Amino acid sequence: MLNKDGIISLAELAPLIPSESRLKKGPVAMAECIQDIPCDPCVLACPRHAITMKAGITDQPHLDQAVCNGCTLCVASCPGLAIFVVNMAHAPRSATVTLPYEMLPVPKEGEVVAALDRSGKTVCEAKVLKVMKSKVYDRTLTITIEIPKDLAMSVRAIRAGVKVGRK
Ligand code: SF4
Ligand code: SF4
Structure with missing residues (x-):
């Protein structure tokens, strides 16, 4: 739970997960931001x-998944x-997740x-x-990774420079 250990729980995450029908259509953003x-x-x-934020700047973001095309510009x-941004329609057994990255080393495309x-x-x-990499966002990179489809709602970060097997 976010308030207890800083980690969003599955119950907190549930309302943010796009519908099955929307996920089948391709990439869509998830704003995992649940505090005012x-x-x-x-x-x-x-x-x-x-x-959008209906109640002003201290509101939580509301993401219209029907309008989002998964362009990743917000990441x-x-x-x-x-x-x-999660793409469950990437391939039969794998999905992609596009995530923000501010660490070193910066991985190369094709790297595991x-x-x-x-x-x-x-x-x-x-x-x-x-x-x-965009000049607009200074040193925050946007990285798209391919992972097993069943982990698309779990994987939210990467560590470059190491190799590990699936656990
Ligand atoms: S940019 Fe949007 S999603 Fe990110 S912390 Fe601010 S309100 Fe939340
Ligand atoms: S910037 Fe792109 S990915 Fe983010 S919410 Fe808008 S359409 Fe979706």
Whole structure:
């Protein structure tokens, strides 16, 4: 639970998970931001206006999954590193997760890295498909990884420079 250990629980995550039908259509963002904090760069970052805050800047972001096309532009905009884009339609047995990355070393495209869950535990290997850098977001990179489909809602970080088997 976020308030107790800083890790969003499955119950807290449930309302944020897109519907099965939306996930089948392709990439979609998940804003894992469930506290009322004065922050809204994600609202400004989305060219489709898929992220809104009805009650002002201290509201939690509401993401319209029907409007979001999974472009990933919002991922690096979030100072809390709380936005991810999940693509369950990537391949029959694998999904992709696009996540923010502010660590070193920066992995190369094609490199295999460790994939971590929200607690920092290594859960599998991931192949880096894309590394994107934008001047707009300074040193926050956007990295897309390929992982087993059943771990798409668990993997939320990577560690480069190590290799580990799936546990
Ligand atoms: S992935 Fe693109 S369309 Fe979806 S919320 Fe983020 S910026 Fe908007
Ligand atoms: S930018 Fe990130 S931390 Fe700020 S409101 Fe949006 S999702 Fe939450």
